[in-house]
Amino acid sequence: MKIRILLCSLAAALLVGTSYGAEDTPLQMKMQKMNSAFRKLRTQVTDASKNDDSVAQAEIIKENATDALKLTPMKAEDTPEADRAKFMADYQAEMKQLIAAVDKLEVALKAGNNEEAQKIFAEIGGIQKDGHKEFKKAPQRKQQ
Numbered sequence: 001m002k003i004r005i006l007l008c009s010l011a012a013a014l015l016v017g018t019s020y021g022a023e024d025t026p027l028q029m030k031m032q033k034m035n036s037a038f039r040k041l042r043t044q045v046t047d048a049s050k051n052d053d054s055v056a057q058a059e060i061i062k063e064n065a066t067d068a069l070k071l072t073p074m075k076a077e078d079t080p081e082a083d084r085a086k087f088m089a090d091y092q093a094e095m096k097q098l099i100a101a102v103d104k105l106e107v108a109l110k111a112g113n114n115e116e117a118q119k120i121f122a123e124i125g126g127i128q129k130d131g132h133k134e135f136k137k138a139p140q141r142k143q144q
Contacts, residue, residue: 027071030064037061038128045121051109054117058109061124062102069095075137087135094131101127 024032037060044050044057069092079087101124108117 025071025074027068027073030068030071034061034064034068037064038124041121045109045117046114048112048114051112051114055106055109058102058106062099062106065095065099065102069099073135073137075135078137091131091135094127094135098124098127098131 037057041054041057041061044054047054072088073091076084076087076091101120105117105120105124108114108120
């Protein structure tokens, strides 16, 4: 009985996942990977026994942020041509700020300083929130 429920759940998740994933841009895929690592870090950043995995999650964020630095947000299309260069420069500066904060997080975790790591993680959360507010295109609502 439990196996049937599990299989049905997995099948439903695959169906839902494939319908949404078909439209993802390379930047969205990088952001999704960062988001998964960010959520995992949120639950374990204070736990010193999980520092090795926390460092691995921070590295996932940093790798994908570095890749995302070279990509263009969809919101850039909606930015007037005259402002687009500034928009991209601001986006890249925000991503570099995120990468620098993740570097600090890695240092704190490797040193076993989880209290400092928690403060840095909160800073990263603020950078993420500000970046999404400024550079993420609002999802389009379906008209009925």
